Amino acid sequence: MSSAFDFPGGIYPPERKVRSSQAGLIDAPLPSRVVLPLRQHSGQAATACVAPGDSVKVGSLIAKREGLISSNLHASISGTVIEVNASHITIESDGKDEWQRLPRLDWCDADREALLERLRESGIAGLGGAGFPTHVKAQTVEQQGVHTLVINAAECEPYITADDATLRHYASEVLEGAQIMAKLCGAQRIIIGIEDNKPEAIEALTRALPFSLPLNAELKVIPTRYPSGGERQLIKRLLNIEVPSQGLPTDVGVLCHNPGTLLATLHAVRDGQPLIARVVTLTGDAITQPGNQWVRLGTSIAELLTQAGLEQQRLYKVIQGGPMMGKPLATLDTPVTKLTNCLIASTIEELPPAPAEAPCIRCGECESVCPAALLPQQLHWYARAQDDAKMERYRLFDCIECGACSYVCPSHIPLVEDYRQAKTRLRQQRIETMKAEHAKHRFEFRQARLAREEAEKQARREARQAQHRRSSTPSAPSSEKVDLRGLRIAHAAAKASVKKAEKTLARVAQEDPKQPLDDLEMQLATAQENLHAAELQLANARAQQPTDSPAPAPSKESS
Incomplete structure (x- = not known):
């Protein structure tokens, strides 16, 4: 159809x-050896959970996800871990290719949480x-x-x-x-x-x-x-x-x-x-055996291309990805990762270097081919002038960096590179704004926490005085009720802050998976700490209610 x-x-x-x-x-x-980078996904790098000398099987967990936007990493061959550092894990093969699989799931009967947990475990x-x-x-x-x-x-x-x-x-x-x-x-x-x-x-x-x-x-x-x-x-x-x-x-x-x-x-x-x-596509005029292959993660790109018949004397460059959106590799001494969908070993005749940039002639070709209906020519000028307000107005972030505008430009202007640099600058500004807002929220939360702690102390003093006087009043002191209600409200607010931080982090990461997310991950971690503190305060306040008074009536905040 x-x-x-x-x-x-x-x-x-x-x-x-x-x-x-x-x-x-x-x-x-x-491969006889694999080098597995700890960051093979957008977000935070995984944290190694193995040490040199450990024996692993294919599928053994070797690095755990860190933070919300992260992914587990597993051994792609069986053998011995020979190196663990801040960036990667190296495994030497034992040649046995022994597997360690997770239990099978019947997805028709499994509930949603079980399926989600399997995706979390599997590092996809x-x-x-x-x-x-x-x-x-x-x-x-x-x-x-x-x-x-x-x-x-x-x-x-x-x-x-x-x-x-x-x-x-x-x-x-x-x-x-x-x-x-x-x-x-x-x-x-x-x-x-x-x-x-x-x-x-x-x-x-x-x-x-x-x-x-x-x-x-x-x-x-x-x-x-x-x-x-x-x-x-x-x-x-x-x-x-x-x-x-x-x-x-x-x-x-x-x-x-x-x-x-x-x-x-x-x-x-x-x-x-x-x-x-x-599955990785191996292609380009500088290899004699192009095709698609199932490749173990961590396999050396140099070895992989050599096995595909790389003609070193004809090789001009290797592009990871496609010719429009991919990146040339600075060295072949790098491994295949989860992001490696294609390797193009090109000759200089096949993908020649771009000619020198010339001034824009205002032909409008870039505008006619833009799939997002943007104005690439204006964005180019504003990017070079660092006019960030105008670039926001002309929807810079709707650019998908497909390279169509650069492809048709008769002046050979690297338009996409201009847009990438401008996006980086604008994102940094947004991060600084979010950090300032985050600092403000932390200050406000601290002030509220100090006020609650003082209210708790006052409530405990009043409760002790009431017990000392052997008061005949059956209900709990009103200040205790007010304190509990305030703690419930604070707990609900902390919970909402965690959800908001999770949503913001996920959205930003999906809009541009390549950008750093450390600050947003830190904001989420802080929100989670605040929620934990609010939960403890609420639990302590409930436990400290006078035992000789009836429990307060349920409120909307506790439901």
């Missing part, structure tokens, strides 16, 4: 997918490139009213065919993973959006769809155009729904996941298999 809707702009760069899509999906050779992050922890995405949609789960199978960027290969070989499993995610988010329907340049994947999905129970899934084939895989653009093409400016798909009742993430979700739930490998 085709989609009748559309988004503005877009471009048609050379696809260059044929070389890697012609070969079958194979397993990469088992978004495999489309953003790396947002999947369990956080699942738990933050609880109150959003999600009605549609979109399987983002567009894979619109040139060269990359990892999702295509996944769907060709695991269409039924991806759909089952989508059923699990739909159950988690409460979606009533599933829509698969895929570009028409993937005929084998479309055929595999068409065969699998009749068996996608209990929820029926609908396949929508869309014309190939970059960047159809952007969440806003895909939702517009499939559902004709506009995601609001600086909003998220969940704001309009939609949740997006790519096929690799859904397959990993099924493996975690049904098979008890944590995320220890992923």
Whole structure:
């Protein structure tokens, strides 16, 4: 079924997918050593829970998530831990490939919390490139009213065919993973959006769809155009729904996941298999054996490309990701991570260096191709002038950094780089504002805490005096009642602050998974500490009520 809707702009760069899509999906050779970075996801790095000399199996937990936006990390080979430092864990293989799996779950019978806990345990992050922890995405949609789960199978960027290969070989499993995610988010329907340049994947999905129970899934084939895989653009093409400016798909009742993430979700739930490998596209004119491979996390990129027939004398650069949004690697002495969906080993003829930048000629080409309907030319000028107010006004943060404007610019201006630098500057300003607000809240909370403690002391003094006088009044002192009511209100406020901090942190992390979140994590930790203190104060006050007086009547605050 085709989609009748559309988004503005877009471009048609050379696809260059044929070389890697012609070969079958194979397993990469088992590495003799893996280096596993503790940060393979957006948010805080995981904290190592193993030491040098420890023996591990495939799937053993080696680093625990830290904070709200974080993800567990597991051993991808069996062997011995030989190094643990602040950035990574190194494991030497024993060649046995012995596994340690979690208990299997029947997702049809499992409740929502059991499924969420399995995602937390399994260390799954978004495999489309953003790396947002999947369990956080699942738990933050609880109150959003999600009605549609979109399987983002567009894979619109040139060269990359990892999702295509996944769907060709695991269409039924991806759909089952989508059923699990739909159950988690409460979606009533599933829509698969895929570009028409993937005929084998479309055929595999068409065969699998009749068996996608209990929820029926609908396949929508869309014309190939970059960047159809952007969440806003895909939702517009499939559902004709506009995601609001600086909003998220969940704001309009939609949740997006790519096929690799859904397959990993099924493996975690049904098979008890944590995320220890992923499908990686190996391509580019500087390798002789392009294709897609299941690669263990932590595998050396240099070794992986060498095994794929890397011609070192022809190699110009290696790009991790696609040519539009990916990044050139400074060194091949780096490991495959959860974020590595594609490695392009290019020659200089294939992806030549950009020509020197020339002055803007105001041709308007950048505006005509922008998929977010922005004004790239004006944003460029304001970014260079550091006119932050104007950039906010011209919706800088709606830019998805797809690179379409830079691609068509006849002056070869690095527009996207300008926008990234401006976003970084604006985010820093927002963080400073939030830190100031956070400091104000901490001061106010401290003042309120001191006032409550003084009220508690006064209440205890009055209670002791009343007992000393052997008062015949049956009710508790009025000051005690007032104190309890105030503590209940403070407890409710502290609880609301924690929820607000969690929501803010999750939203900011989803808007830009690459930005640092330390300050927001600290604000959440402080809110949690305040809540714990409020709970203790309330419990102590209840315990100190006079035993010879009846319990106060229930109030709205305690319900």
